[in-house]
Amino acid sequence: MSAPAPVIAMRGIAVAYRTGPAWRRTLVPAVDGVDLDVEAGETVGLVGESGSGKTTLGRVALGLIRPTRGSFLFEGAAFDPRVRRQGALAVVFQHPEWALNPRLRCVTSIGEPLRIQGQGDSAERARKVQALLAEVGLDPALAQRYPGELSGGQRQRMAIARALITRPRFIVFDEAVSALDVSVQSQILNLILGLQQQHRFAALFISHDLAATRYVAHRIAVMRSGRFVEVAPARKFYERPDHAYSQALYASIA
Amino acid sequence: MSQGIRGATLRRLLRDRLGLLGAGLLVVLLVLGVFGPYLPLGDPTAIGAGPRLGPPSAAFPMGNDELGRDYLPRVVQGIGATFLLSSIAVVITALLGTLLGIAAGYLGGVTDSLIARIADVLFAFPALLFGLLAAAVIGPGSVSAIVVISTATLPLFVRVIRSVSLSVAGREFAVASVVAGASVWRVMVVHILPNILGAAIIQLSYALSIGMLIESGLSFLGLGVQPPDASLGSLLRLGSVYLTVSPWLVLIPGLVLALAIMSVNLLGDAIRDLLEPLRGRALR
Amino acid sequence: MTPVVDIRDLVVSYATDDGVTRAVDGVCLSIARGESVGIVGESGSGKSTLGMAIGRLLAPNATLEAGDIVFDGRSVGRCDAAELRALRRHSLGFVFQNPMSALDPTMRIGRQVALAIGGEPEAAAICALLERVGLDDAPSVARRFPHELSGGMAQRVVIGLAIARRPALLIADEPTASLDASIQGLILDLLLALCRDTGTSLVILSHDLRMVARRCRRVAVMYGGRVVEAGDSREVFAAPAHPYTRALIRAAAGNEGPGGRLEPIAGVPPVLRERASSCAFAPRCADAQARCFAARPAEVAAGGRVVACHFAAGAVIAPAPAAGGRA
Numbered sequence: 001m002s003a004p005a006p007v008i009a010m011r012g013i014a015v016a017y018r019t020g021p022a023w024r025r026t027l028v029p030a031v032d033g034v035d036l037d038v039e040a041g042e043t044v045g046l047v048g049e050s051g052s053g054k055t056t057l058g059r060v061a062l063g064l065i066r067p068t069r070g071s072f073l074f075e076g077a078a079f080d081p082r083v084r085r086q087g088a089l090a091v092v093f094q095h096p097e098w099a100l101n102p103r104l105r106c107v108t109s110i111g112e113p114l115r116i117q118g119q120g121d122s123a124e125r126a127r128k129v130q131a132l133l134a135e136v137g138l139d140p141a142l143a144q145r146y147p148g149e150l151s152g153g154q155r156q157r158m159a160i161a162r163a164l165i166t167r168p169r170f171i172v173f174d175e176a177v178s179a180l181d182v183s184v185q186s187q188i189l190n191l192i193l194g195l196q197q198q199h200r201f202a203a204l205f206i207s208h209d210l211a212a213t214r215y216v217a218h219r220i221a222v223m224r225s226g227r228f229v230e231v232a233p234a235r236k237f238y239e240r241p242d243h244a245y246s247q248a249l250y251a252s253i254a
Numbered sequence: 255m256s257q258g259i260r261g262a263t264l265r266r267l268l269r270d271r272l273g274l275l276g277a278g279l280l281v282v283l284l285v286l287g288v289f290g291p292y293l294p295l296g297d298p299t300a301i302g303a304g305p306r307l308g309p310p311s312a313a314f315p316m317g318n319d320e321l322g323r324d325y326l327p328r329v330v331q332g333i334g335a336t337f338l339l340s341s342i343a344v345v346i347t348a349l350l351g352t353l354l355g356i357a358a359g360y361l362g363g364v365t366d367s368l369i370a371r372i373a374d375v376l377f378a379f380p381a382l383l384f385g386l387l388a389a390a391v392i393g394p395g396s397v398s399a400i401v402v403i404s405t406a407t408l409p410l411f412v413r414v415i416r417s418v419s420l421s422v423a424g425r426e427f428a429v430a431s432v433v434a435g436a437s438v439w440r441v442m443v444v445h446i447l448p449n450i451l452g453a454a455i456i457q458l459s460y461a462l463s464i465g466m467l468i469e470s471g472l473s474f475l476g477l478g479v480q481p482p483d484a485s486l487g488s489l490l491r492l493g494s495v496y497l498t499v500s501p502w503l504v505l506i507p508g509l510v511l512a513l514a515i516m517s518v519n520l521l522g523d524a525i526r527d528l529l530e531p532l533r534g535r536a537l538r
Numbered sequence: 539m540t541p542v543v544d545i546r547d548l549v550v551s552y553a554t555d556d557g558v559t560r561a562v563d564g565v566c567l568s569i570a571r572g573e574s575v576g577i578v579g580e581s582g583s584g585k586s587t588l589g590m591a592i593g594r595l596l597a598p599n600a601t602l603e604a605g606d607i608v609f610d611g612r613s614v615g616r617c618d619a620a621e622l623r624a625l626r627r628h629s630l631g632f633v634f635q636n637p638m639s640a641l642d643p644t645m646r647i648g649r650q651v652a653l654a655i656g657g658e659p660e661a662a663a664i665c666a667l668l669e670r671v672g673l674d675d676a677p678s679v680a681r682r683f684p685h686e687l688s689g690g691m692a693q694r695v696v697i698g699l700a701i702a703r704r705p706a707l708l709i710a711d712e713p714t715a716s717l718d719a720s721i722q723g724l725i726l727d728l729l730l731a732l733c734r735d736t737g738t739s740l741v742i743l744s745h746d747l748r749m750v751a752r753r754c755r756r757v758a759v760m761y762g763g764r765v766v767e768a769g770d771s772r773e774v775f776a777a778p779a780h781p782y783t784r785a786l787i788r789a790a791a792g793n794e795g796p797g798g799r800l801e802p803i804a805g806v807p808p809v810l811r812e813r814a815s816s817c818a819f820a821p822r823c824a825d826a827q828a829r830c831f832a833a834r835p836a837e838v839a840a841g842g843r844v845v846a847c848h849f850a851a852g853a854v855i856a857p858a859p860a861a862g863g864r865a
Contacts, residue, residue, distance in 0.1 A: 049718040062433050084435035091433045093426035101427045103448035109427065112444075113434035151806060162430065181580040182745060183803035186789040190800060208719055210794030215800065238796040248720035253748075253792045 005076035006183035007170050007202035008038040010013055012070035015056050030056040031067070032226035040169065041200040043192075045217030045234065047210050047249065053226040058172050058206045066161055075169065087117050087166025094175035096155035100147040100162075107143035110162040117166060132161040136191060157191070164195065173205045177212055186210065192216055210237060211253045222246045224252075263528055273524025279517035283510075287334035289411070293342045298327035299482060307500040317502050320492065328484050329507055330363025333514065339396055339478070340465035343403035348458055351408050356442050356450070360423045370416070373409040381406035381468050382475070389477040398480040403468050407461040411454075418453040422446050452529040459522030486511045492520035540611060541568040542706050542739045543592055547605035549813075554599065560668050560810035561587040563763030563818075564605070566837065569707070570607070574730060574740040576750030578786075579760035582807040588760070588836055589709050589743045593630045610706060631700030631738070632711040640699075641684035647695055648680030671698040672728055690721045697729055700843060704736045711743045744835035747786055748793065751775035759783050762808050762818025766858040769843030779845045781823045815839060817848070825849070 004040045015031040023103055026193065031053040038044045049052040059065040060072060062174055063079050072079045074088070083089065090113070093099055110132065111125040120128075130140040136157045147155055156176065163171050177185045196203060207213045213220055214237040221231045222245065230243040286293075296314075301321045310317035316325040344463060358369040384405055388398040428445045436444075443486065466486075472478035473487025474494075481488065486507045495504030550562040562584045569575050579585035590596055594605055594614055607614040609625060617625070634640050642650060651664045665676035671694040673679050684692055693713065706753055710729060714722040726742075730753055733740040746749050749770060750757050755769035759780065767780040778784045787793055788801040805822040808814075813834075817823070820830035829848050838850040 049720070064429070064432070084433060086436065089433050093430065093432055095426060097742060098426040099430070101445055104444075112431060116435045116437075116440070125810060153806075159430070162434075166434070172452070181807075182786060182790045186791065186800040187418070187802040189791065209791070210719065211790075215791050215794070234798050245720065252719050252723050 006037040006039045009073040010036045013067045014069040016068045038202045043203040043217045045213035045220040046206045048223035052223045054223045090163035090168040091172045092159045092176040096152035099159040113166045136161045168204045210249045276517045276520025277338045287337045289328035296324035296327040331380045332484045332486040343400045345406045346404045351411035359416040359419025373412045373439045377409040385472045394477045403465040414457050418450045422449045456526045463518040494534045544568045544608040549604035559760045574754040576754035576757045578747045583760040584763040585760045585843045629706045631705040633713045635712040637696045640696045654699040707739045709741045782819045782831040
């Protein structure tokens with residue numbers, strides 16, 4: 001019996017932006033030829049700086065950007081935006097203050113993916129929301145609040161709850177802990193570890209912080225100027241990575 | 255932070271005295287405009303009720319116009335007409351402009367280019383020139399005034415809504431919704447619309463004051479409200495002939511118009527300061 | 539020798555829509571000439587307020603309720619506007635987190651440097667300063683606008699502007715937080731080296747205890763508006779005495795080994811409304827006892843350190859001799 005296809009399979013992905021005035025268009029490559037697989041139950045860390053292309057790659061993985069070149073397979077088949085309505089994908093972003101719609105109650109925001117799927121009625125959705133809040137370590141009573149009434153850490157947990165509510169097969173964490181305080185960051189990192197062990201989703205953890213990434217990821221890809229300079233098991237980044245750039249990142253947290 | 259947010263907002267609004275002044279004035283004028291005809295202020299249509307061009311007196315607090323009509327109810331009628339026309343036009347601008355602005359900001363691409371170009375063309379037309387055009391096509395009157403005001407205030411409104419929509423569309427909760435499979439319609443209505451309301455309200459308040467100016471201008475030229483109905487602009491027109499003889503015929507509607515526009519602007523400023531306070535770090 | 543800055547029992551509060559918030563709740567700290575001090579804390583600890591208070595760069599709704607800051611013998615809290623201007627111009631330098639917002643986007647770099655140096659400096663002096671902060675091809679950089687520089691280059695320019703007049707004190711608020719991780723170390727080393735050369739005292743405000751401990755001579759850890767632990771930075775990092783410092787080290791990613799576990803600090807930081815009458819950290823402290831909730835811990839000097847904990851004396855372990863010299 002052959003192994004199941006990886007959840008995400010990217011080959012030769014390139015994304016180029018057109019800039020400059022109309023008569024002198026130049027192509028700026030944001031991602032310049034990248035191969036990446038993510039299996040179920042695996043977290044791949046994507047480390048790099050702003051401008052490295054990691055954010056763009058994350059958007060390609062969510063189907064938000066179509067690559068200029070290369071193939072992107074989701075669960076073995078060419079990516080079709082319709083899998084989104086199945087609740088197969090989810091994302092957790094960086095800024096807690098914009099993670100949730102400030103005009104909606106948390107229960108509405110978190111239950112929205114279910115509503116889009118067309119499953120159940122509002123009572124059933126509310127029940128699922130409560131269950132999920134307990135899973136992410138929040139008081140279920142907070143569901144009725146507005147995001148503005150919560151702290152940054154609480155809002156990120158809400159965002160994680162929303163990401164999990166449809167039991168997605170793939171989650172992208174895009175600088176999800178970067179805007180949090182040290183003590184809150186560790187809470188969220190532990191939460192992500194625990195949830196993945198329990199639900200076995202595939203995950204892409206994008207960050208500029210090598211220390212946080214090596215804690216949650218199984219493998220790490222270091223990205224620079226649109227290319228991977230090193231891809232290695234996370235353990236390697238506790239000892240000494242190979243590439244000079246990775247070493248510079250490692251030195252800054254040693 | 256709890257329901258304290260709403261309480262704090264209200265407290266700040268009440269502290270803004272100019273805003274309160276504007277609001278108070280506006281309420282008075284609106285009440286007069288809406289309920290004026292039902293109040294015992296006099297008959298605006300009775301020709302010859304008093305002496306022609308009679309100065310303000312005990313019986314006629316604002317004097318009489320060139321046909322001897324009681325001027326006070328005429329002015330009140332004028333307030334009502336000016337507000338009504340401007341408000342209807344602004345409502346049209348609000349509905350149409352919000353739809354176009356959000357579509358342009360969120361959908362981008364061809365839709366955006368099309369809408370932006372149309373707005374630019376409309377922007378280029380001076381309102382009063384458009385008024386002449388509309389009057390020629392539709393015929394002068396309230397309808398053409400509404401069309402002109404709406405057309406004149408639409409482009410700026412669309413621009414503002416478009417730019418605010420653009421920034422809201424990039425916010426993380428909107429993108430997360432797309433990833434969860436939300437349709438374009440859902441994102442625009444559930445996520446973008448509620449978050450641009452603040453900017454929309456601010457722009458609409460300014461559009462209202464501009465609308466009143468335009469309405470008065472059109473009516474002054476004879477293109478807006480037609481006699482025997484009165485708007486503040488048409489009163490200015492009729493009274494301007496007798497400026498040297500009976501100046502109150504011009505001064506009173508002029509003053510009222512200025513107060514109306516000022517009150518709308520003050521209120522609009524207060525709402526803007528409320529929704530988008532400038533949090534600067536001033537050194538002490 | 540008189541310290542450059544002597545902060546005495548400082549209390550700063552903010553008037554907000556929800557009432558009064560006490561950001562700094564009685565801080566005593568002094569910084570000697572030429573010394574580098576790192577002030578470490580999370581959001582809500584009061585560190586930014588403290589740092590900004592030294593130059594009286596506080597928001598309009600902030601009040602200096604009690605205590606004082608004595609800068610070079612003069613009181614900052616009570617001096618008039620002219621003295622304050624002179625102080626900021628000649629004696630203080632600031633480096634903020636975002637270099638792009640610190641530079642005037644409409645002015646070329648060379649001109650901004652010239653303004654910082656003062657008078658009418660020659661091109662050679664301007665280029666000399668740019669080279670001092672590690673920018674090659676100084677004449678080319680001087681001609682550029684801020685948006686044409688990378689974040690790292692821009693922050694180097696900002697540092698250059700800050701030390702141009704050889705101020706007595708330089709305050710850096712998260713100076714590398716928005717920079718590329720691979721150059722953060724370089725920028726910090728530059729900052730320290732420059733301050734050493736000019737004899738400028740340096741205060742670095744940061745949330746990263748490890749980074750500060752590696753570079754600053756002293757560190758002060760803040761929590762709940764107070765300094766809970768202060769002392770030689772390597773000793774504090776190697777053998778923390780205050781429970782919060784210990785918890786912070788255990789919670790920060792990067793301090794654990796492979797397969798190790800991060801230990802988050804349960805609870806949330808406090809928001810003070812008035813002078814704390816007990817230990818602000820007690821609700822979250824694993825070792826808290828009855829006394830911690832009843833009495834405000836005094837700052838205890840123990841083993842070369844100052845610790846604000848009822849159980850400080852027993853907690854300070856004789857520090858292991860620091861390996862090698864100080865950077």
